[in-house]
Amino acid sequence: MAIVQTRGLTKVFKKGDAGAVVNVDLDSREGEFLVLLGPSGSGKTTLLRMIAGLEEPTSGEILIGGRVVNDLTPRERRIAMVFQSYALYPHLSVLGNISFPLKAQGVPAPERQKKVEWAAGLLGIGHLLARKPRELSGGERQRVALARAIVREPALFLLDEPLSNLDAKLRASARTELEQFQKRVATTTIYVTHDQVEAMAMGDRVVVMNKGSVRQIGTPAEVYDDPADTFVAAFLGSPPMNLIEQGDVIVGFRPEHFFPVTHLAGAAAVPEDLLADDRGRGPYVPLRFRISHEEYLGAERILYGELEGGRFDGKKAVSRMSSTHGARFESGSLHAFAVREPDLKFFDREKGTRREPVPLDSSGGPGGPRIPPA
Amino acid sequence: MSALGRQRWLGPAMFLPAILYVVALVGVPFVLAFIYAVGDVKVGSVGYHFVGLSNFTSVMESPAFRRALRNSFVFTICSQILVLIGANILALALKNAFRGRRFVRFLILLPWVAPVSIGSIGWKWILDSLYSVINWVLIRLHLANEFSPPMWLGEPSLAMMSVILVHTWHMLPFATVILLAGWTAIPKDIPEAAAVDGARFFRRLFQIELPMMLPIINVAVLFGVIFTFTDMTVVYILTRGGPYDTTQVLPSLAFFTGILGSDLAEGAAISLFLVPVLAVVAWLMLRTAHRAEIT
16 A cells, blocks of 8 residues: 655656646545546646656656655556556456466466456456457456456556446446445555546546646545636536636636526526525525527536626526426526525636635626525 | 449459469469479470479489478578567667667668669678678688688588578568567557566567567568578579588579579479478468458
8 A cells, every 4th residue: 555646747748848747746645546637638647657657757756655766667666557448468368467467576376376366256257267358348358457457456556547448338337336446445546537527426536637737636526616726617517617707807607506596587486495495505696597598418407598787798608407497498588597606606817716706796786686595 | 334334344454464464474484384394394495295203203312402402491490580580679679769760760671672682792792702891800800810711601501601691681671661560550558558567578578569469470470481482592692502502492403403404394393392381381371361350
């Protein structure tokens, strides 16, 4: 068991280019499932490869278990890595693949066999040992790759998008399995993904990266509810946070926090439970929302449109609600929507970072009068 | 003509030149060789008498033939082993980017692009008994006796070695190109996974990379065997089979007997001994190609 730390870790591939990884300081915790999340090209895989010893840092230090490992070969770092492609050895059987790391470390044959059986049993692939990788399905290959990684009980697991080659349905079940598996073996794990659902579902903590640097580190709830800057706000969530420019401030609110309060327009009544839930959670900021179109996604509905009136006039916004919400929204119709004040996030327009809230109705107000909490 | 009709003719039409070429330059001589081998044809003779297998029996009884047969195998096997080792090392070295890689690639390809006869004439001078630059260097370094320097082409074992090395020099670039393609086709992930799994250089090479290269290596070797087993240029130019037939190989013996010795029948019989070997190699080659396709 070991923790990983990086100190000012930087990788520049070509002199003069922007770094692929820039000045990253990271501290994993014992037994933690740490997710590196970012769009492609954000440097997350390069960071992982530097930790694995497959890429040499341009500057900075990598520590595993408190010891600087910059000059150690991958072999000496006692880590296991699962590649995006799984990188199974195509000419070896499943048995040969799983026992390869043990052979490389000179583990004697009887012990090797015991460990292979243990690892194969843990992942439920005992019946596949004689097969070649090309005779396996995607899910089975992924398990073989995992078995090969755990078989020598490494100090650290590195996983590079191990689920991205699976189809959607399998991915969901593999995700749960992988997460439970990590909890069971309790090995410190660093997991690279560009899929925010994976990151949120599996990570103890999430490291959001963009253009080589770390934008925010926190629990899934922290990075989602309290994004450190507009990049994190826009990257997480689907659809992402509404970000509305307002002078030198950007006001942000999640689509699910932007909901209809139809009684303001004098139409149907506000769902009682909706208001009841909110007692004591701060006042509403009402906004007038002209719907342009709706997407029905089965479990939820997503409304696209423009805000009207007040200082947000003409700004595009998105609302998301459960499809159990029965109201009808015709294209082109105008509705009264609202956001709770505590759900508004404020960002500096220049730097994109969070700033203290500004009063919204000081210069004309957004869409109408404030509604006091019921 | 309709589009479909044109298409029906296009394929065979495109194929025709190749068929003509193979029939005229491979098929006809091959059939002729069979006819000659069971006859009594000499250069300039007008008649033809069927003599059965007597040419084959007389060839097999001749010590020169047995020597050439053995030499052919020695020549092919030794040069292919050297080519394989050398080409793998070169391909590995050229796989990674470094300054001047294009130039080095160009240099390595040169022996292949240069006509083999001209290259061999160059080597004939390099290995000459009087003017050899190798000997000049060895003598200056006091590694060889000035008055009896090594006779590269004049002593049986040295001559065989020289012939093998020159042929290796000529074959190396082609094999390097094939193997380089194979090395670059191995996904980078796999040797990396092996490195993370704790395998050092030689374990990665022998247990992961070379086994993955096997189909490509097979192709390179089979091509090399065919080119080598049927080649007589290097032997013809460097030693003419000498000294005392010690470097004679089957193709050169067939040429010396059939064309220069004007015994067409016996020459044809000698050359037909190449057929079974080449047939086996060709069969292996097709099988390897087929296997490489399905995996």
